[in-house]
Amino acid sequence: MGWMEHLARLVRRPEASPKSSTTAAQANKSTFSGLMKVTTSSAKVLLFESLDPQVDARSRNRSVRLPRAMKMAVLLAALAALLGSTASASQIPVRVCYGGNYSSASSYHQSLELLSATLPQKASLAPRLFARASVAIGEATYGLAQCRGDIESAGCRTCIHDGLQGAEGFCGLRKEVFLAYELCTLQLSGRAISWPSRVGISASQPDAATVQSSTFETGMDALVVGVSSLAANTSQLFATAAEEVEADGRHYTAYALAQCTPELTPTDCATCLEDLSFAHLSRGSGGWFATSWCSYSVHLYKFFASQPLRQIPSVTSNTPSGKLAKRKKPLNITPHFYSFHSTNAYTVRTYR
Structure with a gap:
């Protein structure tokens, strides 16, 4: 009972x-x-x-x-x-804390407090729910925030606000902080933040349930490729997709969402999503995967309100492999050292 x-x-x-x-x-x-x-x-x-x-x-x-x-x-x-x-x-992020420390009485801390007061509003009011900010009261603080493109402005503001308010509790007084929720990501730094041309630090939270089937894995792979390609080739750099998968006598409907920050070009967006998918090859039955620059989510339930922008062709055990979209291995795979994942909400990784 x-x-x-x-x-x-x-x-x-x-x-x-x-x-x-x-x-x-x-x-x-x-x-x-x-x-x-x-x-x-x-x-x-x-x-x-x-x-x-x-x-x-x-x-x-x-x-x-x-x-x-x-x-x-x-x-x-x-x-x-x-x-x-x-x-x-549910509000505890996967987080990465590294770099040097600051003191609570430093000008860096003052800059961080002012940035924390403005960044949530700035991102939530932006058309693409993305914003960067910098504040310099003596020592400068830089921030980058991105919300998932399908959420409301109020939810975006709350997600970023919660991350900023909890950053010190999550990472102490570290200057370099990356916080990842499924609905938003946040990066804080003592240096200017720019696209590194390849995925650097990434985070993931796989779903608990897993499906042990090569056909299912093939179908999920095709779904990730499809939604990533669609996102990189839309003006909003945002896309959703769905796919029917028949594996070992069972039927699954998988849903996916992918997006990139508006600062990336379509080519950079495709590179980011491809690198991110290779950094987290073991997806099980889905989960969410994120960097400061791009992210994607895959679940066996519909987690977004709108209808999928694309229906990926169904996959069964009889589907010829030549008809499935396949990822091309990038020339420079991100080292696994920089990839972090959580099987529960409390995992933290701190690197010096």
Whole structure:
């Protein structure tokens, strides 16, 4: 029985008569004991669990009956803690922290605070949800922010704001910071930020479920190639696509989204997405993958509101390999040392 069912049982449980208070207390305790560890994809929340077996032994010898109001208060507090943990965990980025340190009393910190006050608004109001900024109160701070092209302005502003507010907590006082959420990316630096001609630092968060099938992998590969090519050849450098895949007797519908920052040329966009896909060859059943300059997401569910711009030809075990789009290996693959991925929301990589 799940935790929601336990909550429902407790809420519906009628008040016991005085002569049955012992039985009611034991039943309540049994239900409480069932509300132990609730596991989400990114957090484990302890609701009711005694770590001391002697406490449980003593409690069995007592008749304890919580007032209904107190019982409801405890349950609501537990539910709020669970939902709060899940919500906050979903807002923890994959991050890369490197470079030198600054002090909280330095002019760099002052510049960073001023940049943090302006960059979210600047990016969220831009037509392509992208902005760069620099502030120099003594020592200069540079920032680059990009939101996924299909989200609302308010969501973009919140995503970047949360990243800037949490940067010090995520990376301490490091000057070089890269934070990646699925909905936005943020780069902070003590040096001017420019396109390096090849993907440098990248991040990923694969989906938990995986499909072990060569046909499925071939289909996902074709989807990434298709959506990347489409994004690089549109004026917005943004595209969505979908694909039907038949693998090992099962049917899958996969959805993909790819985009590049508006500062890149179509050729640079194609290079960025190609490099990024090679930096994360093991995609499982999907996930999201990002750099400061480009990103793509692939999932077995529809995660964007609009209709896909393109339907990639279906892939089955009988599809001739010659009809499938294939990635051409870049001449200069980004070293894996600079590629970071997270299997949960708490992974952090810090390099000196």
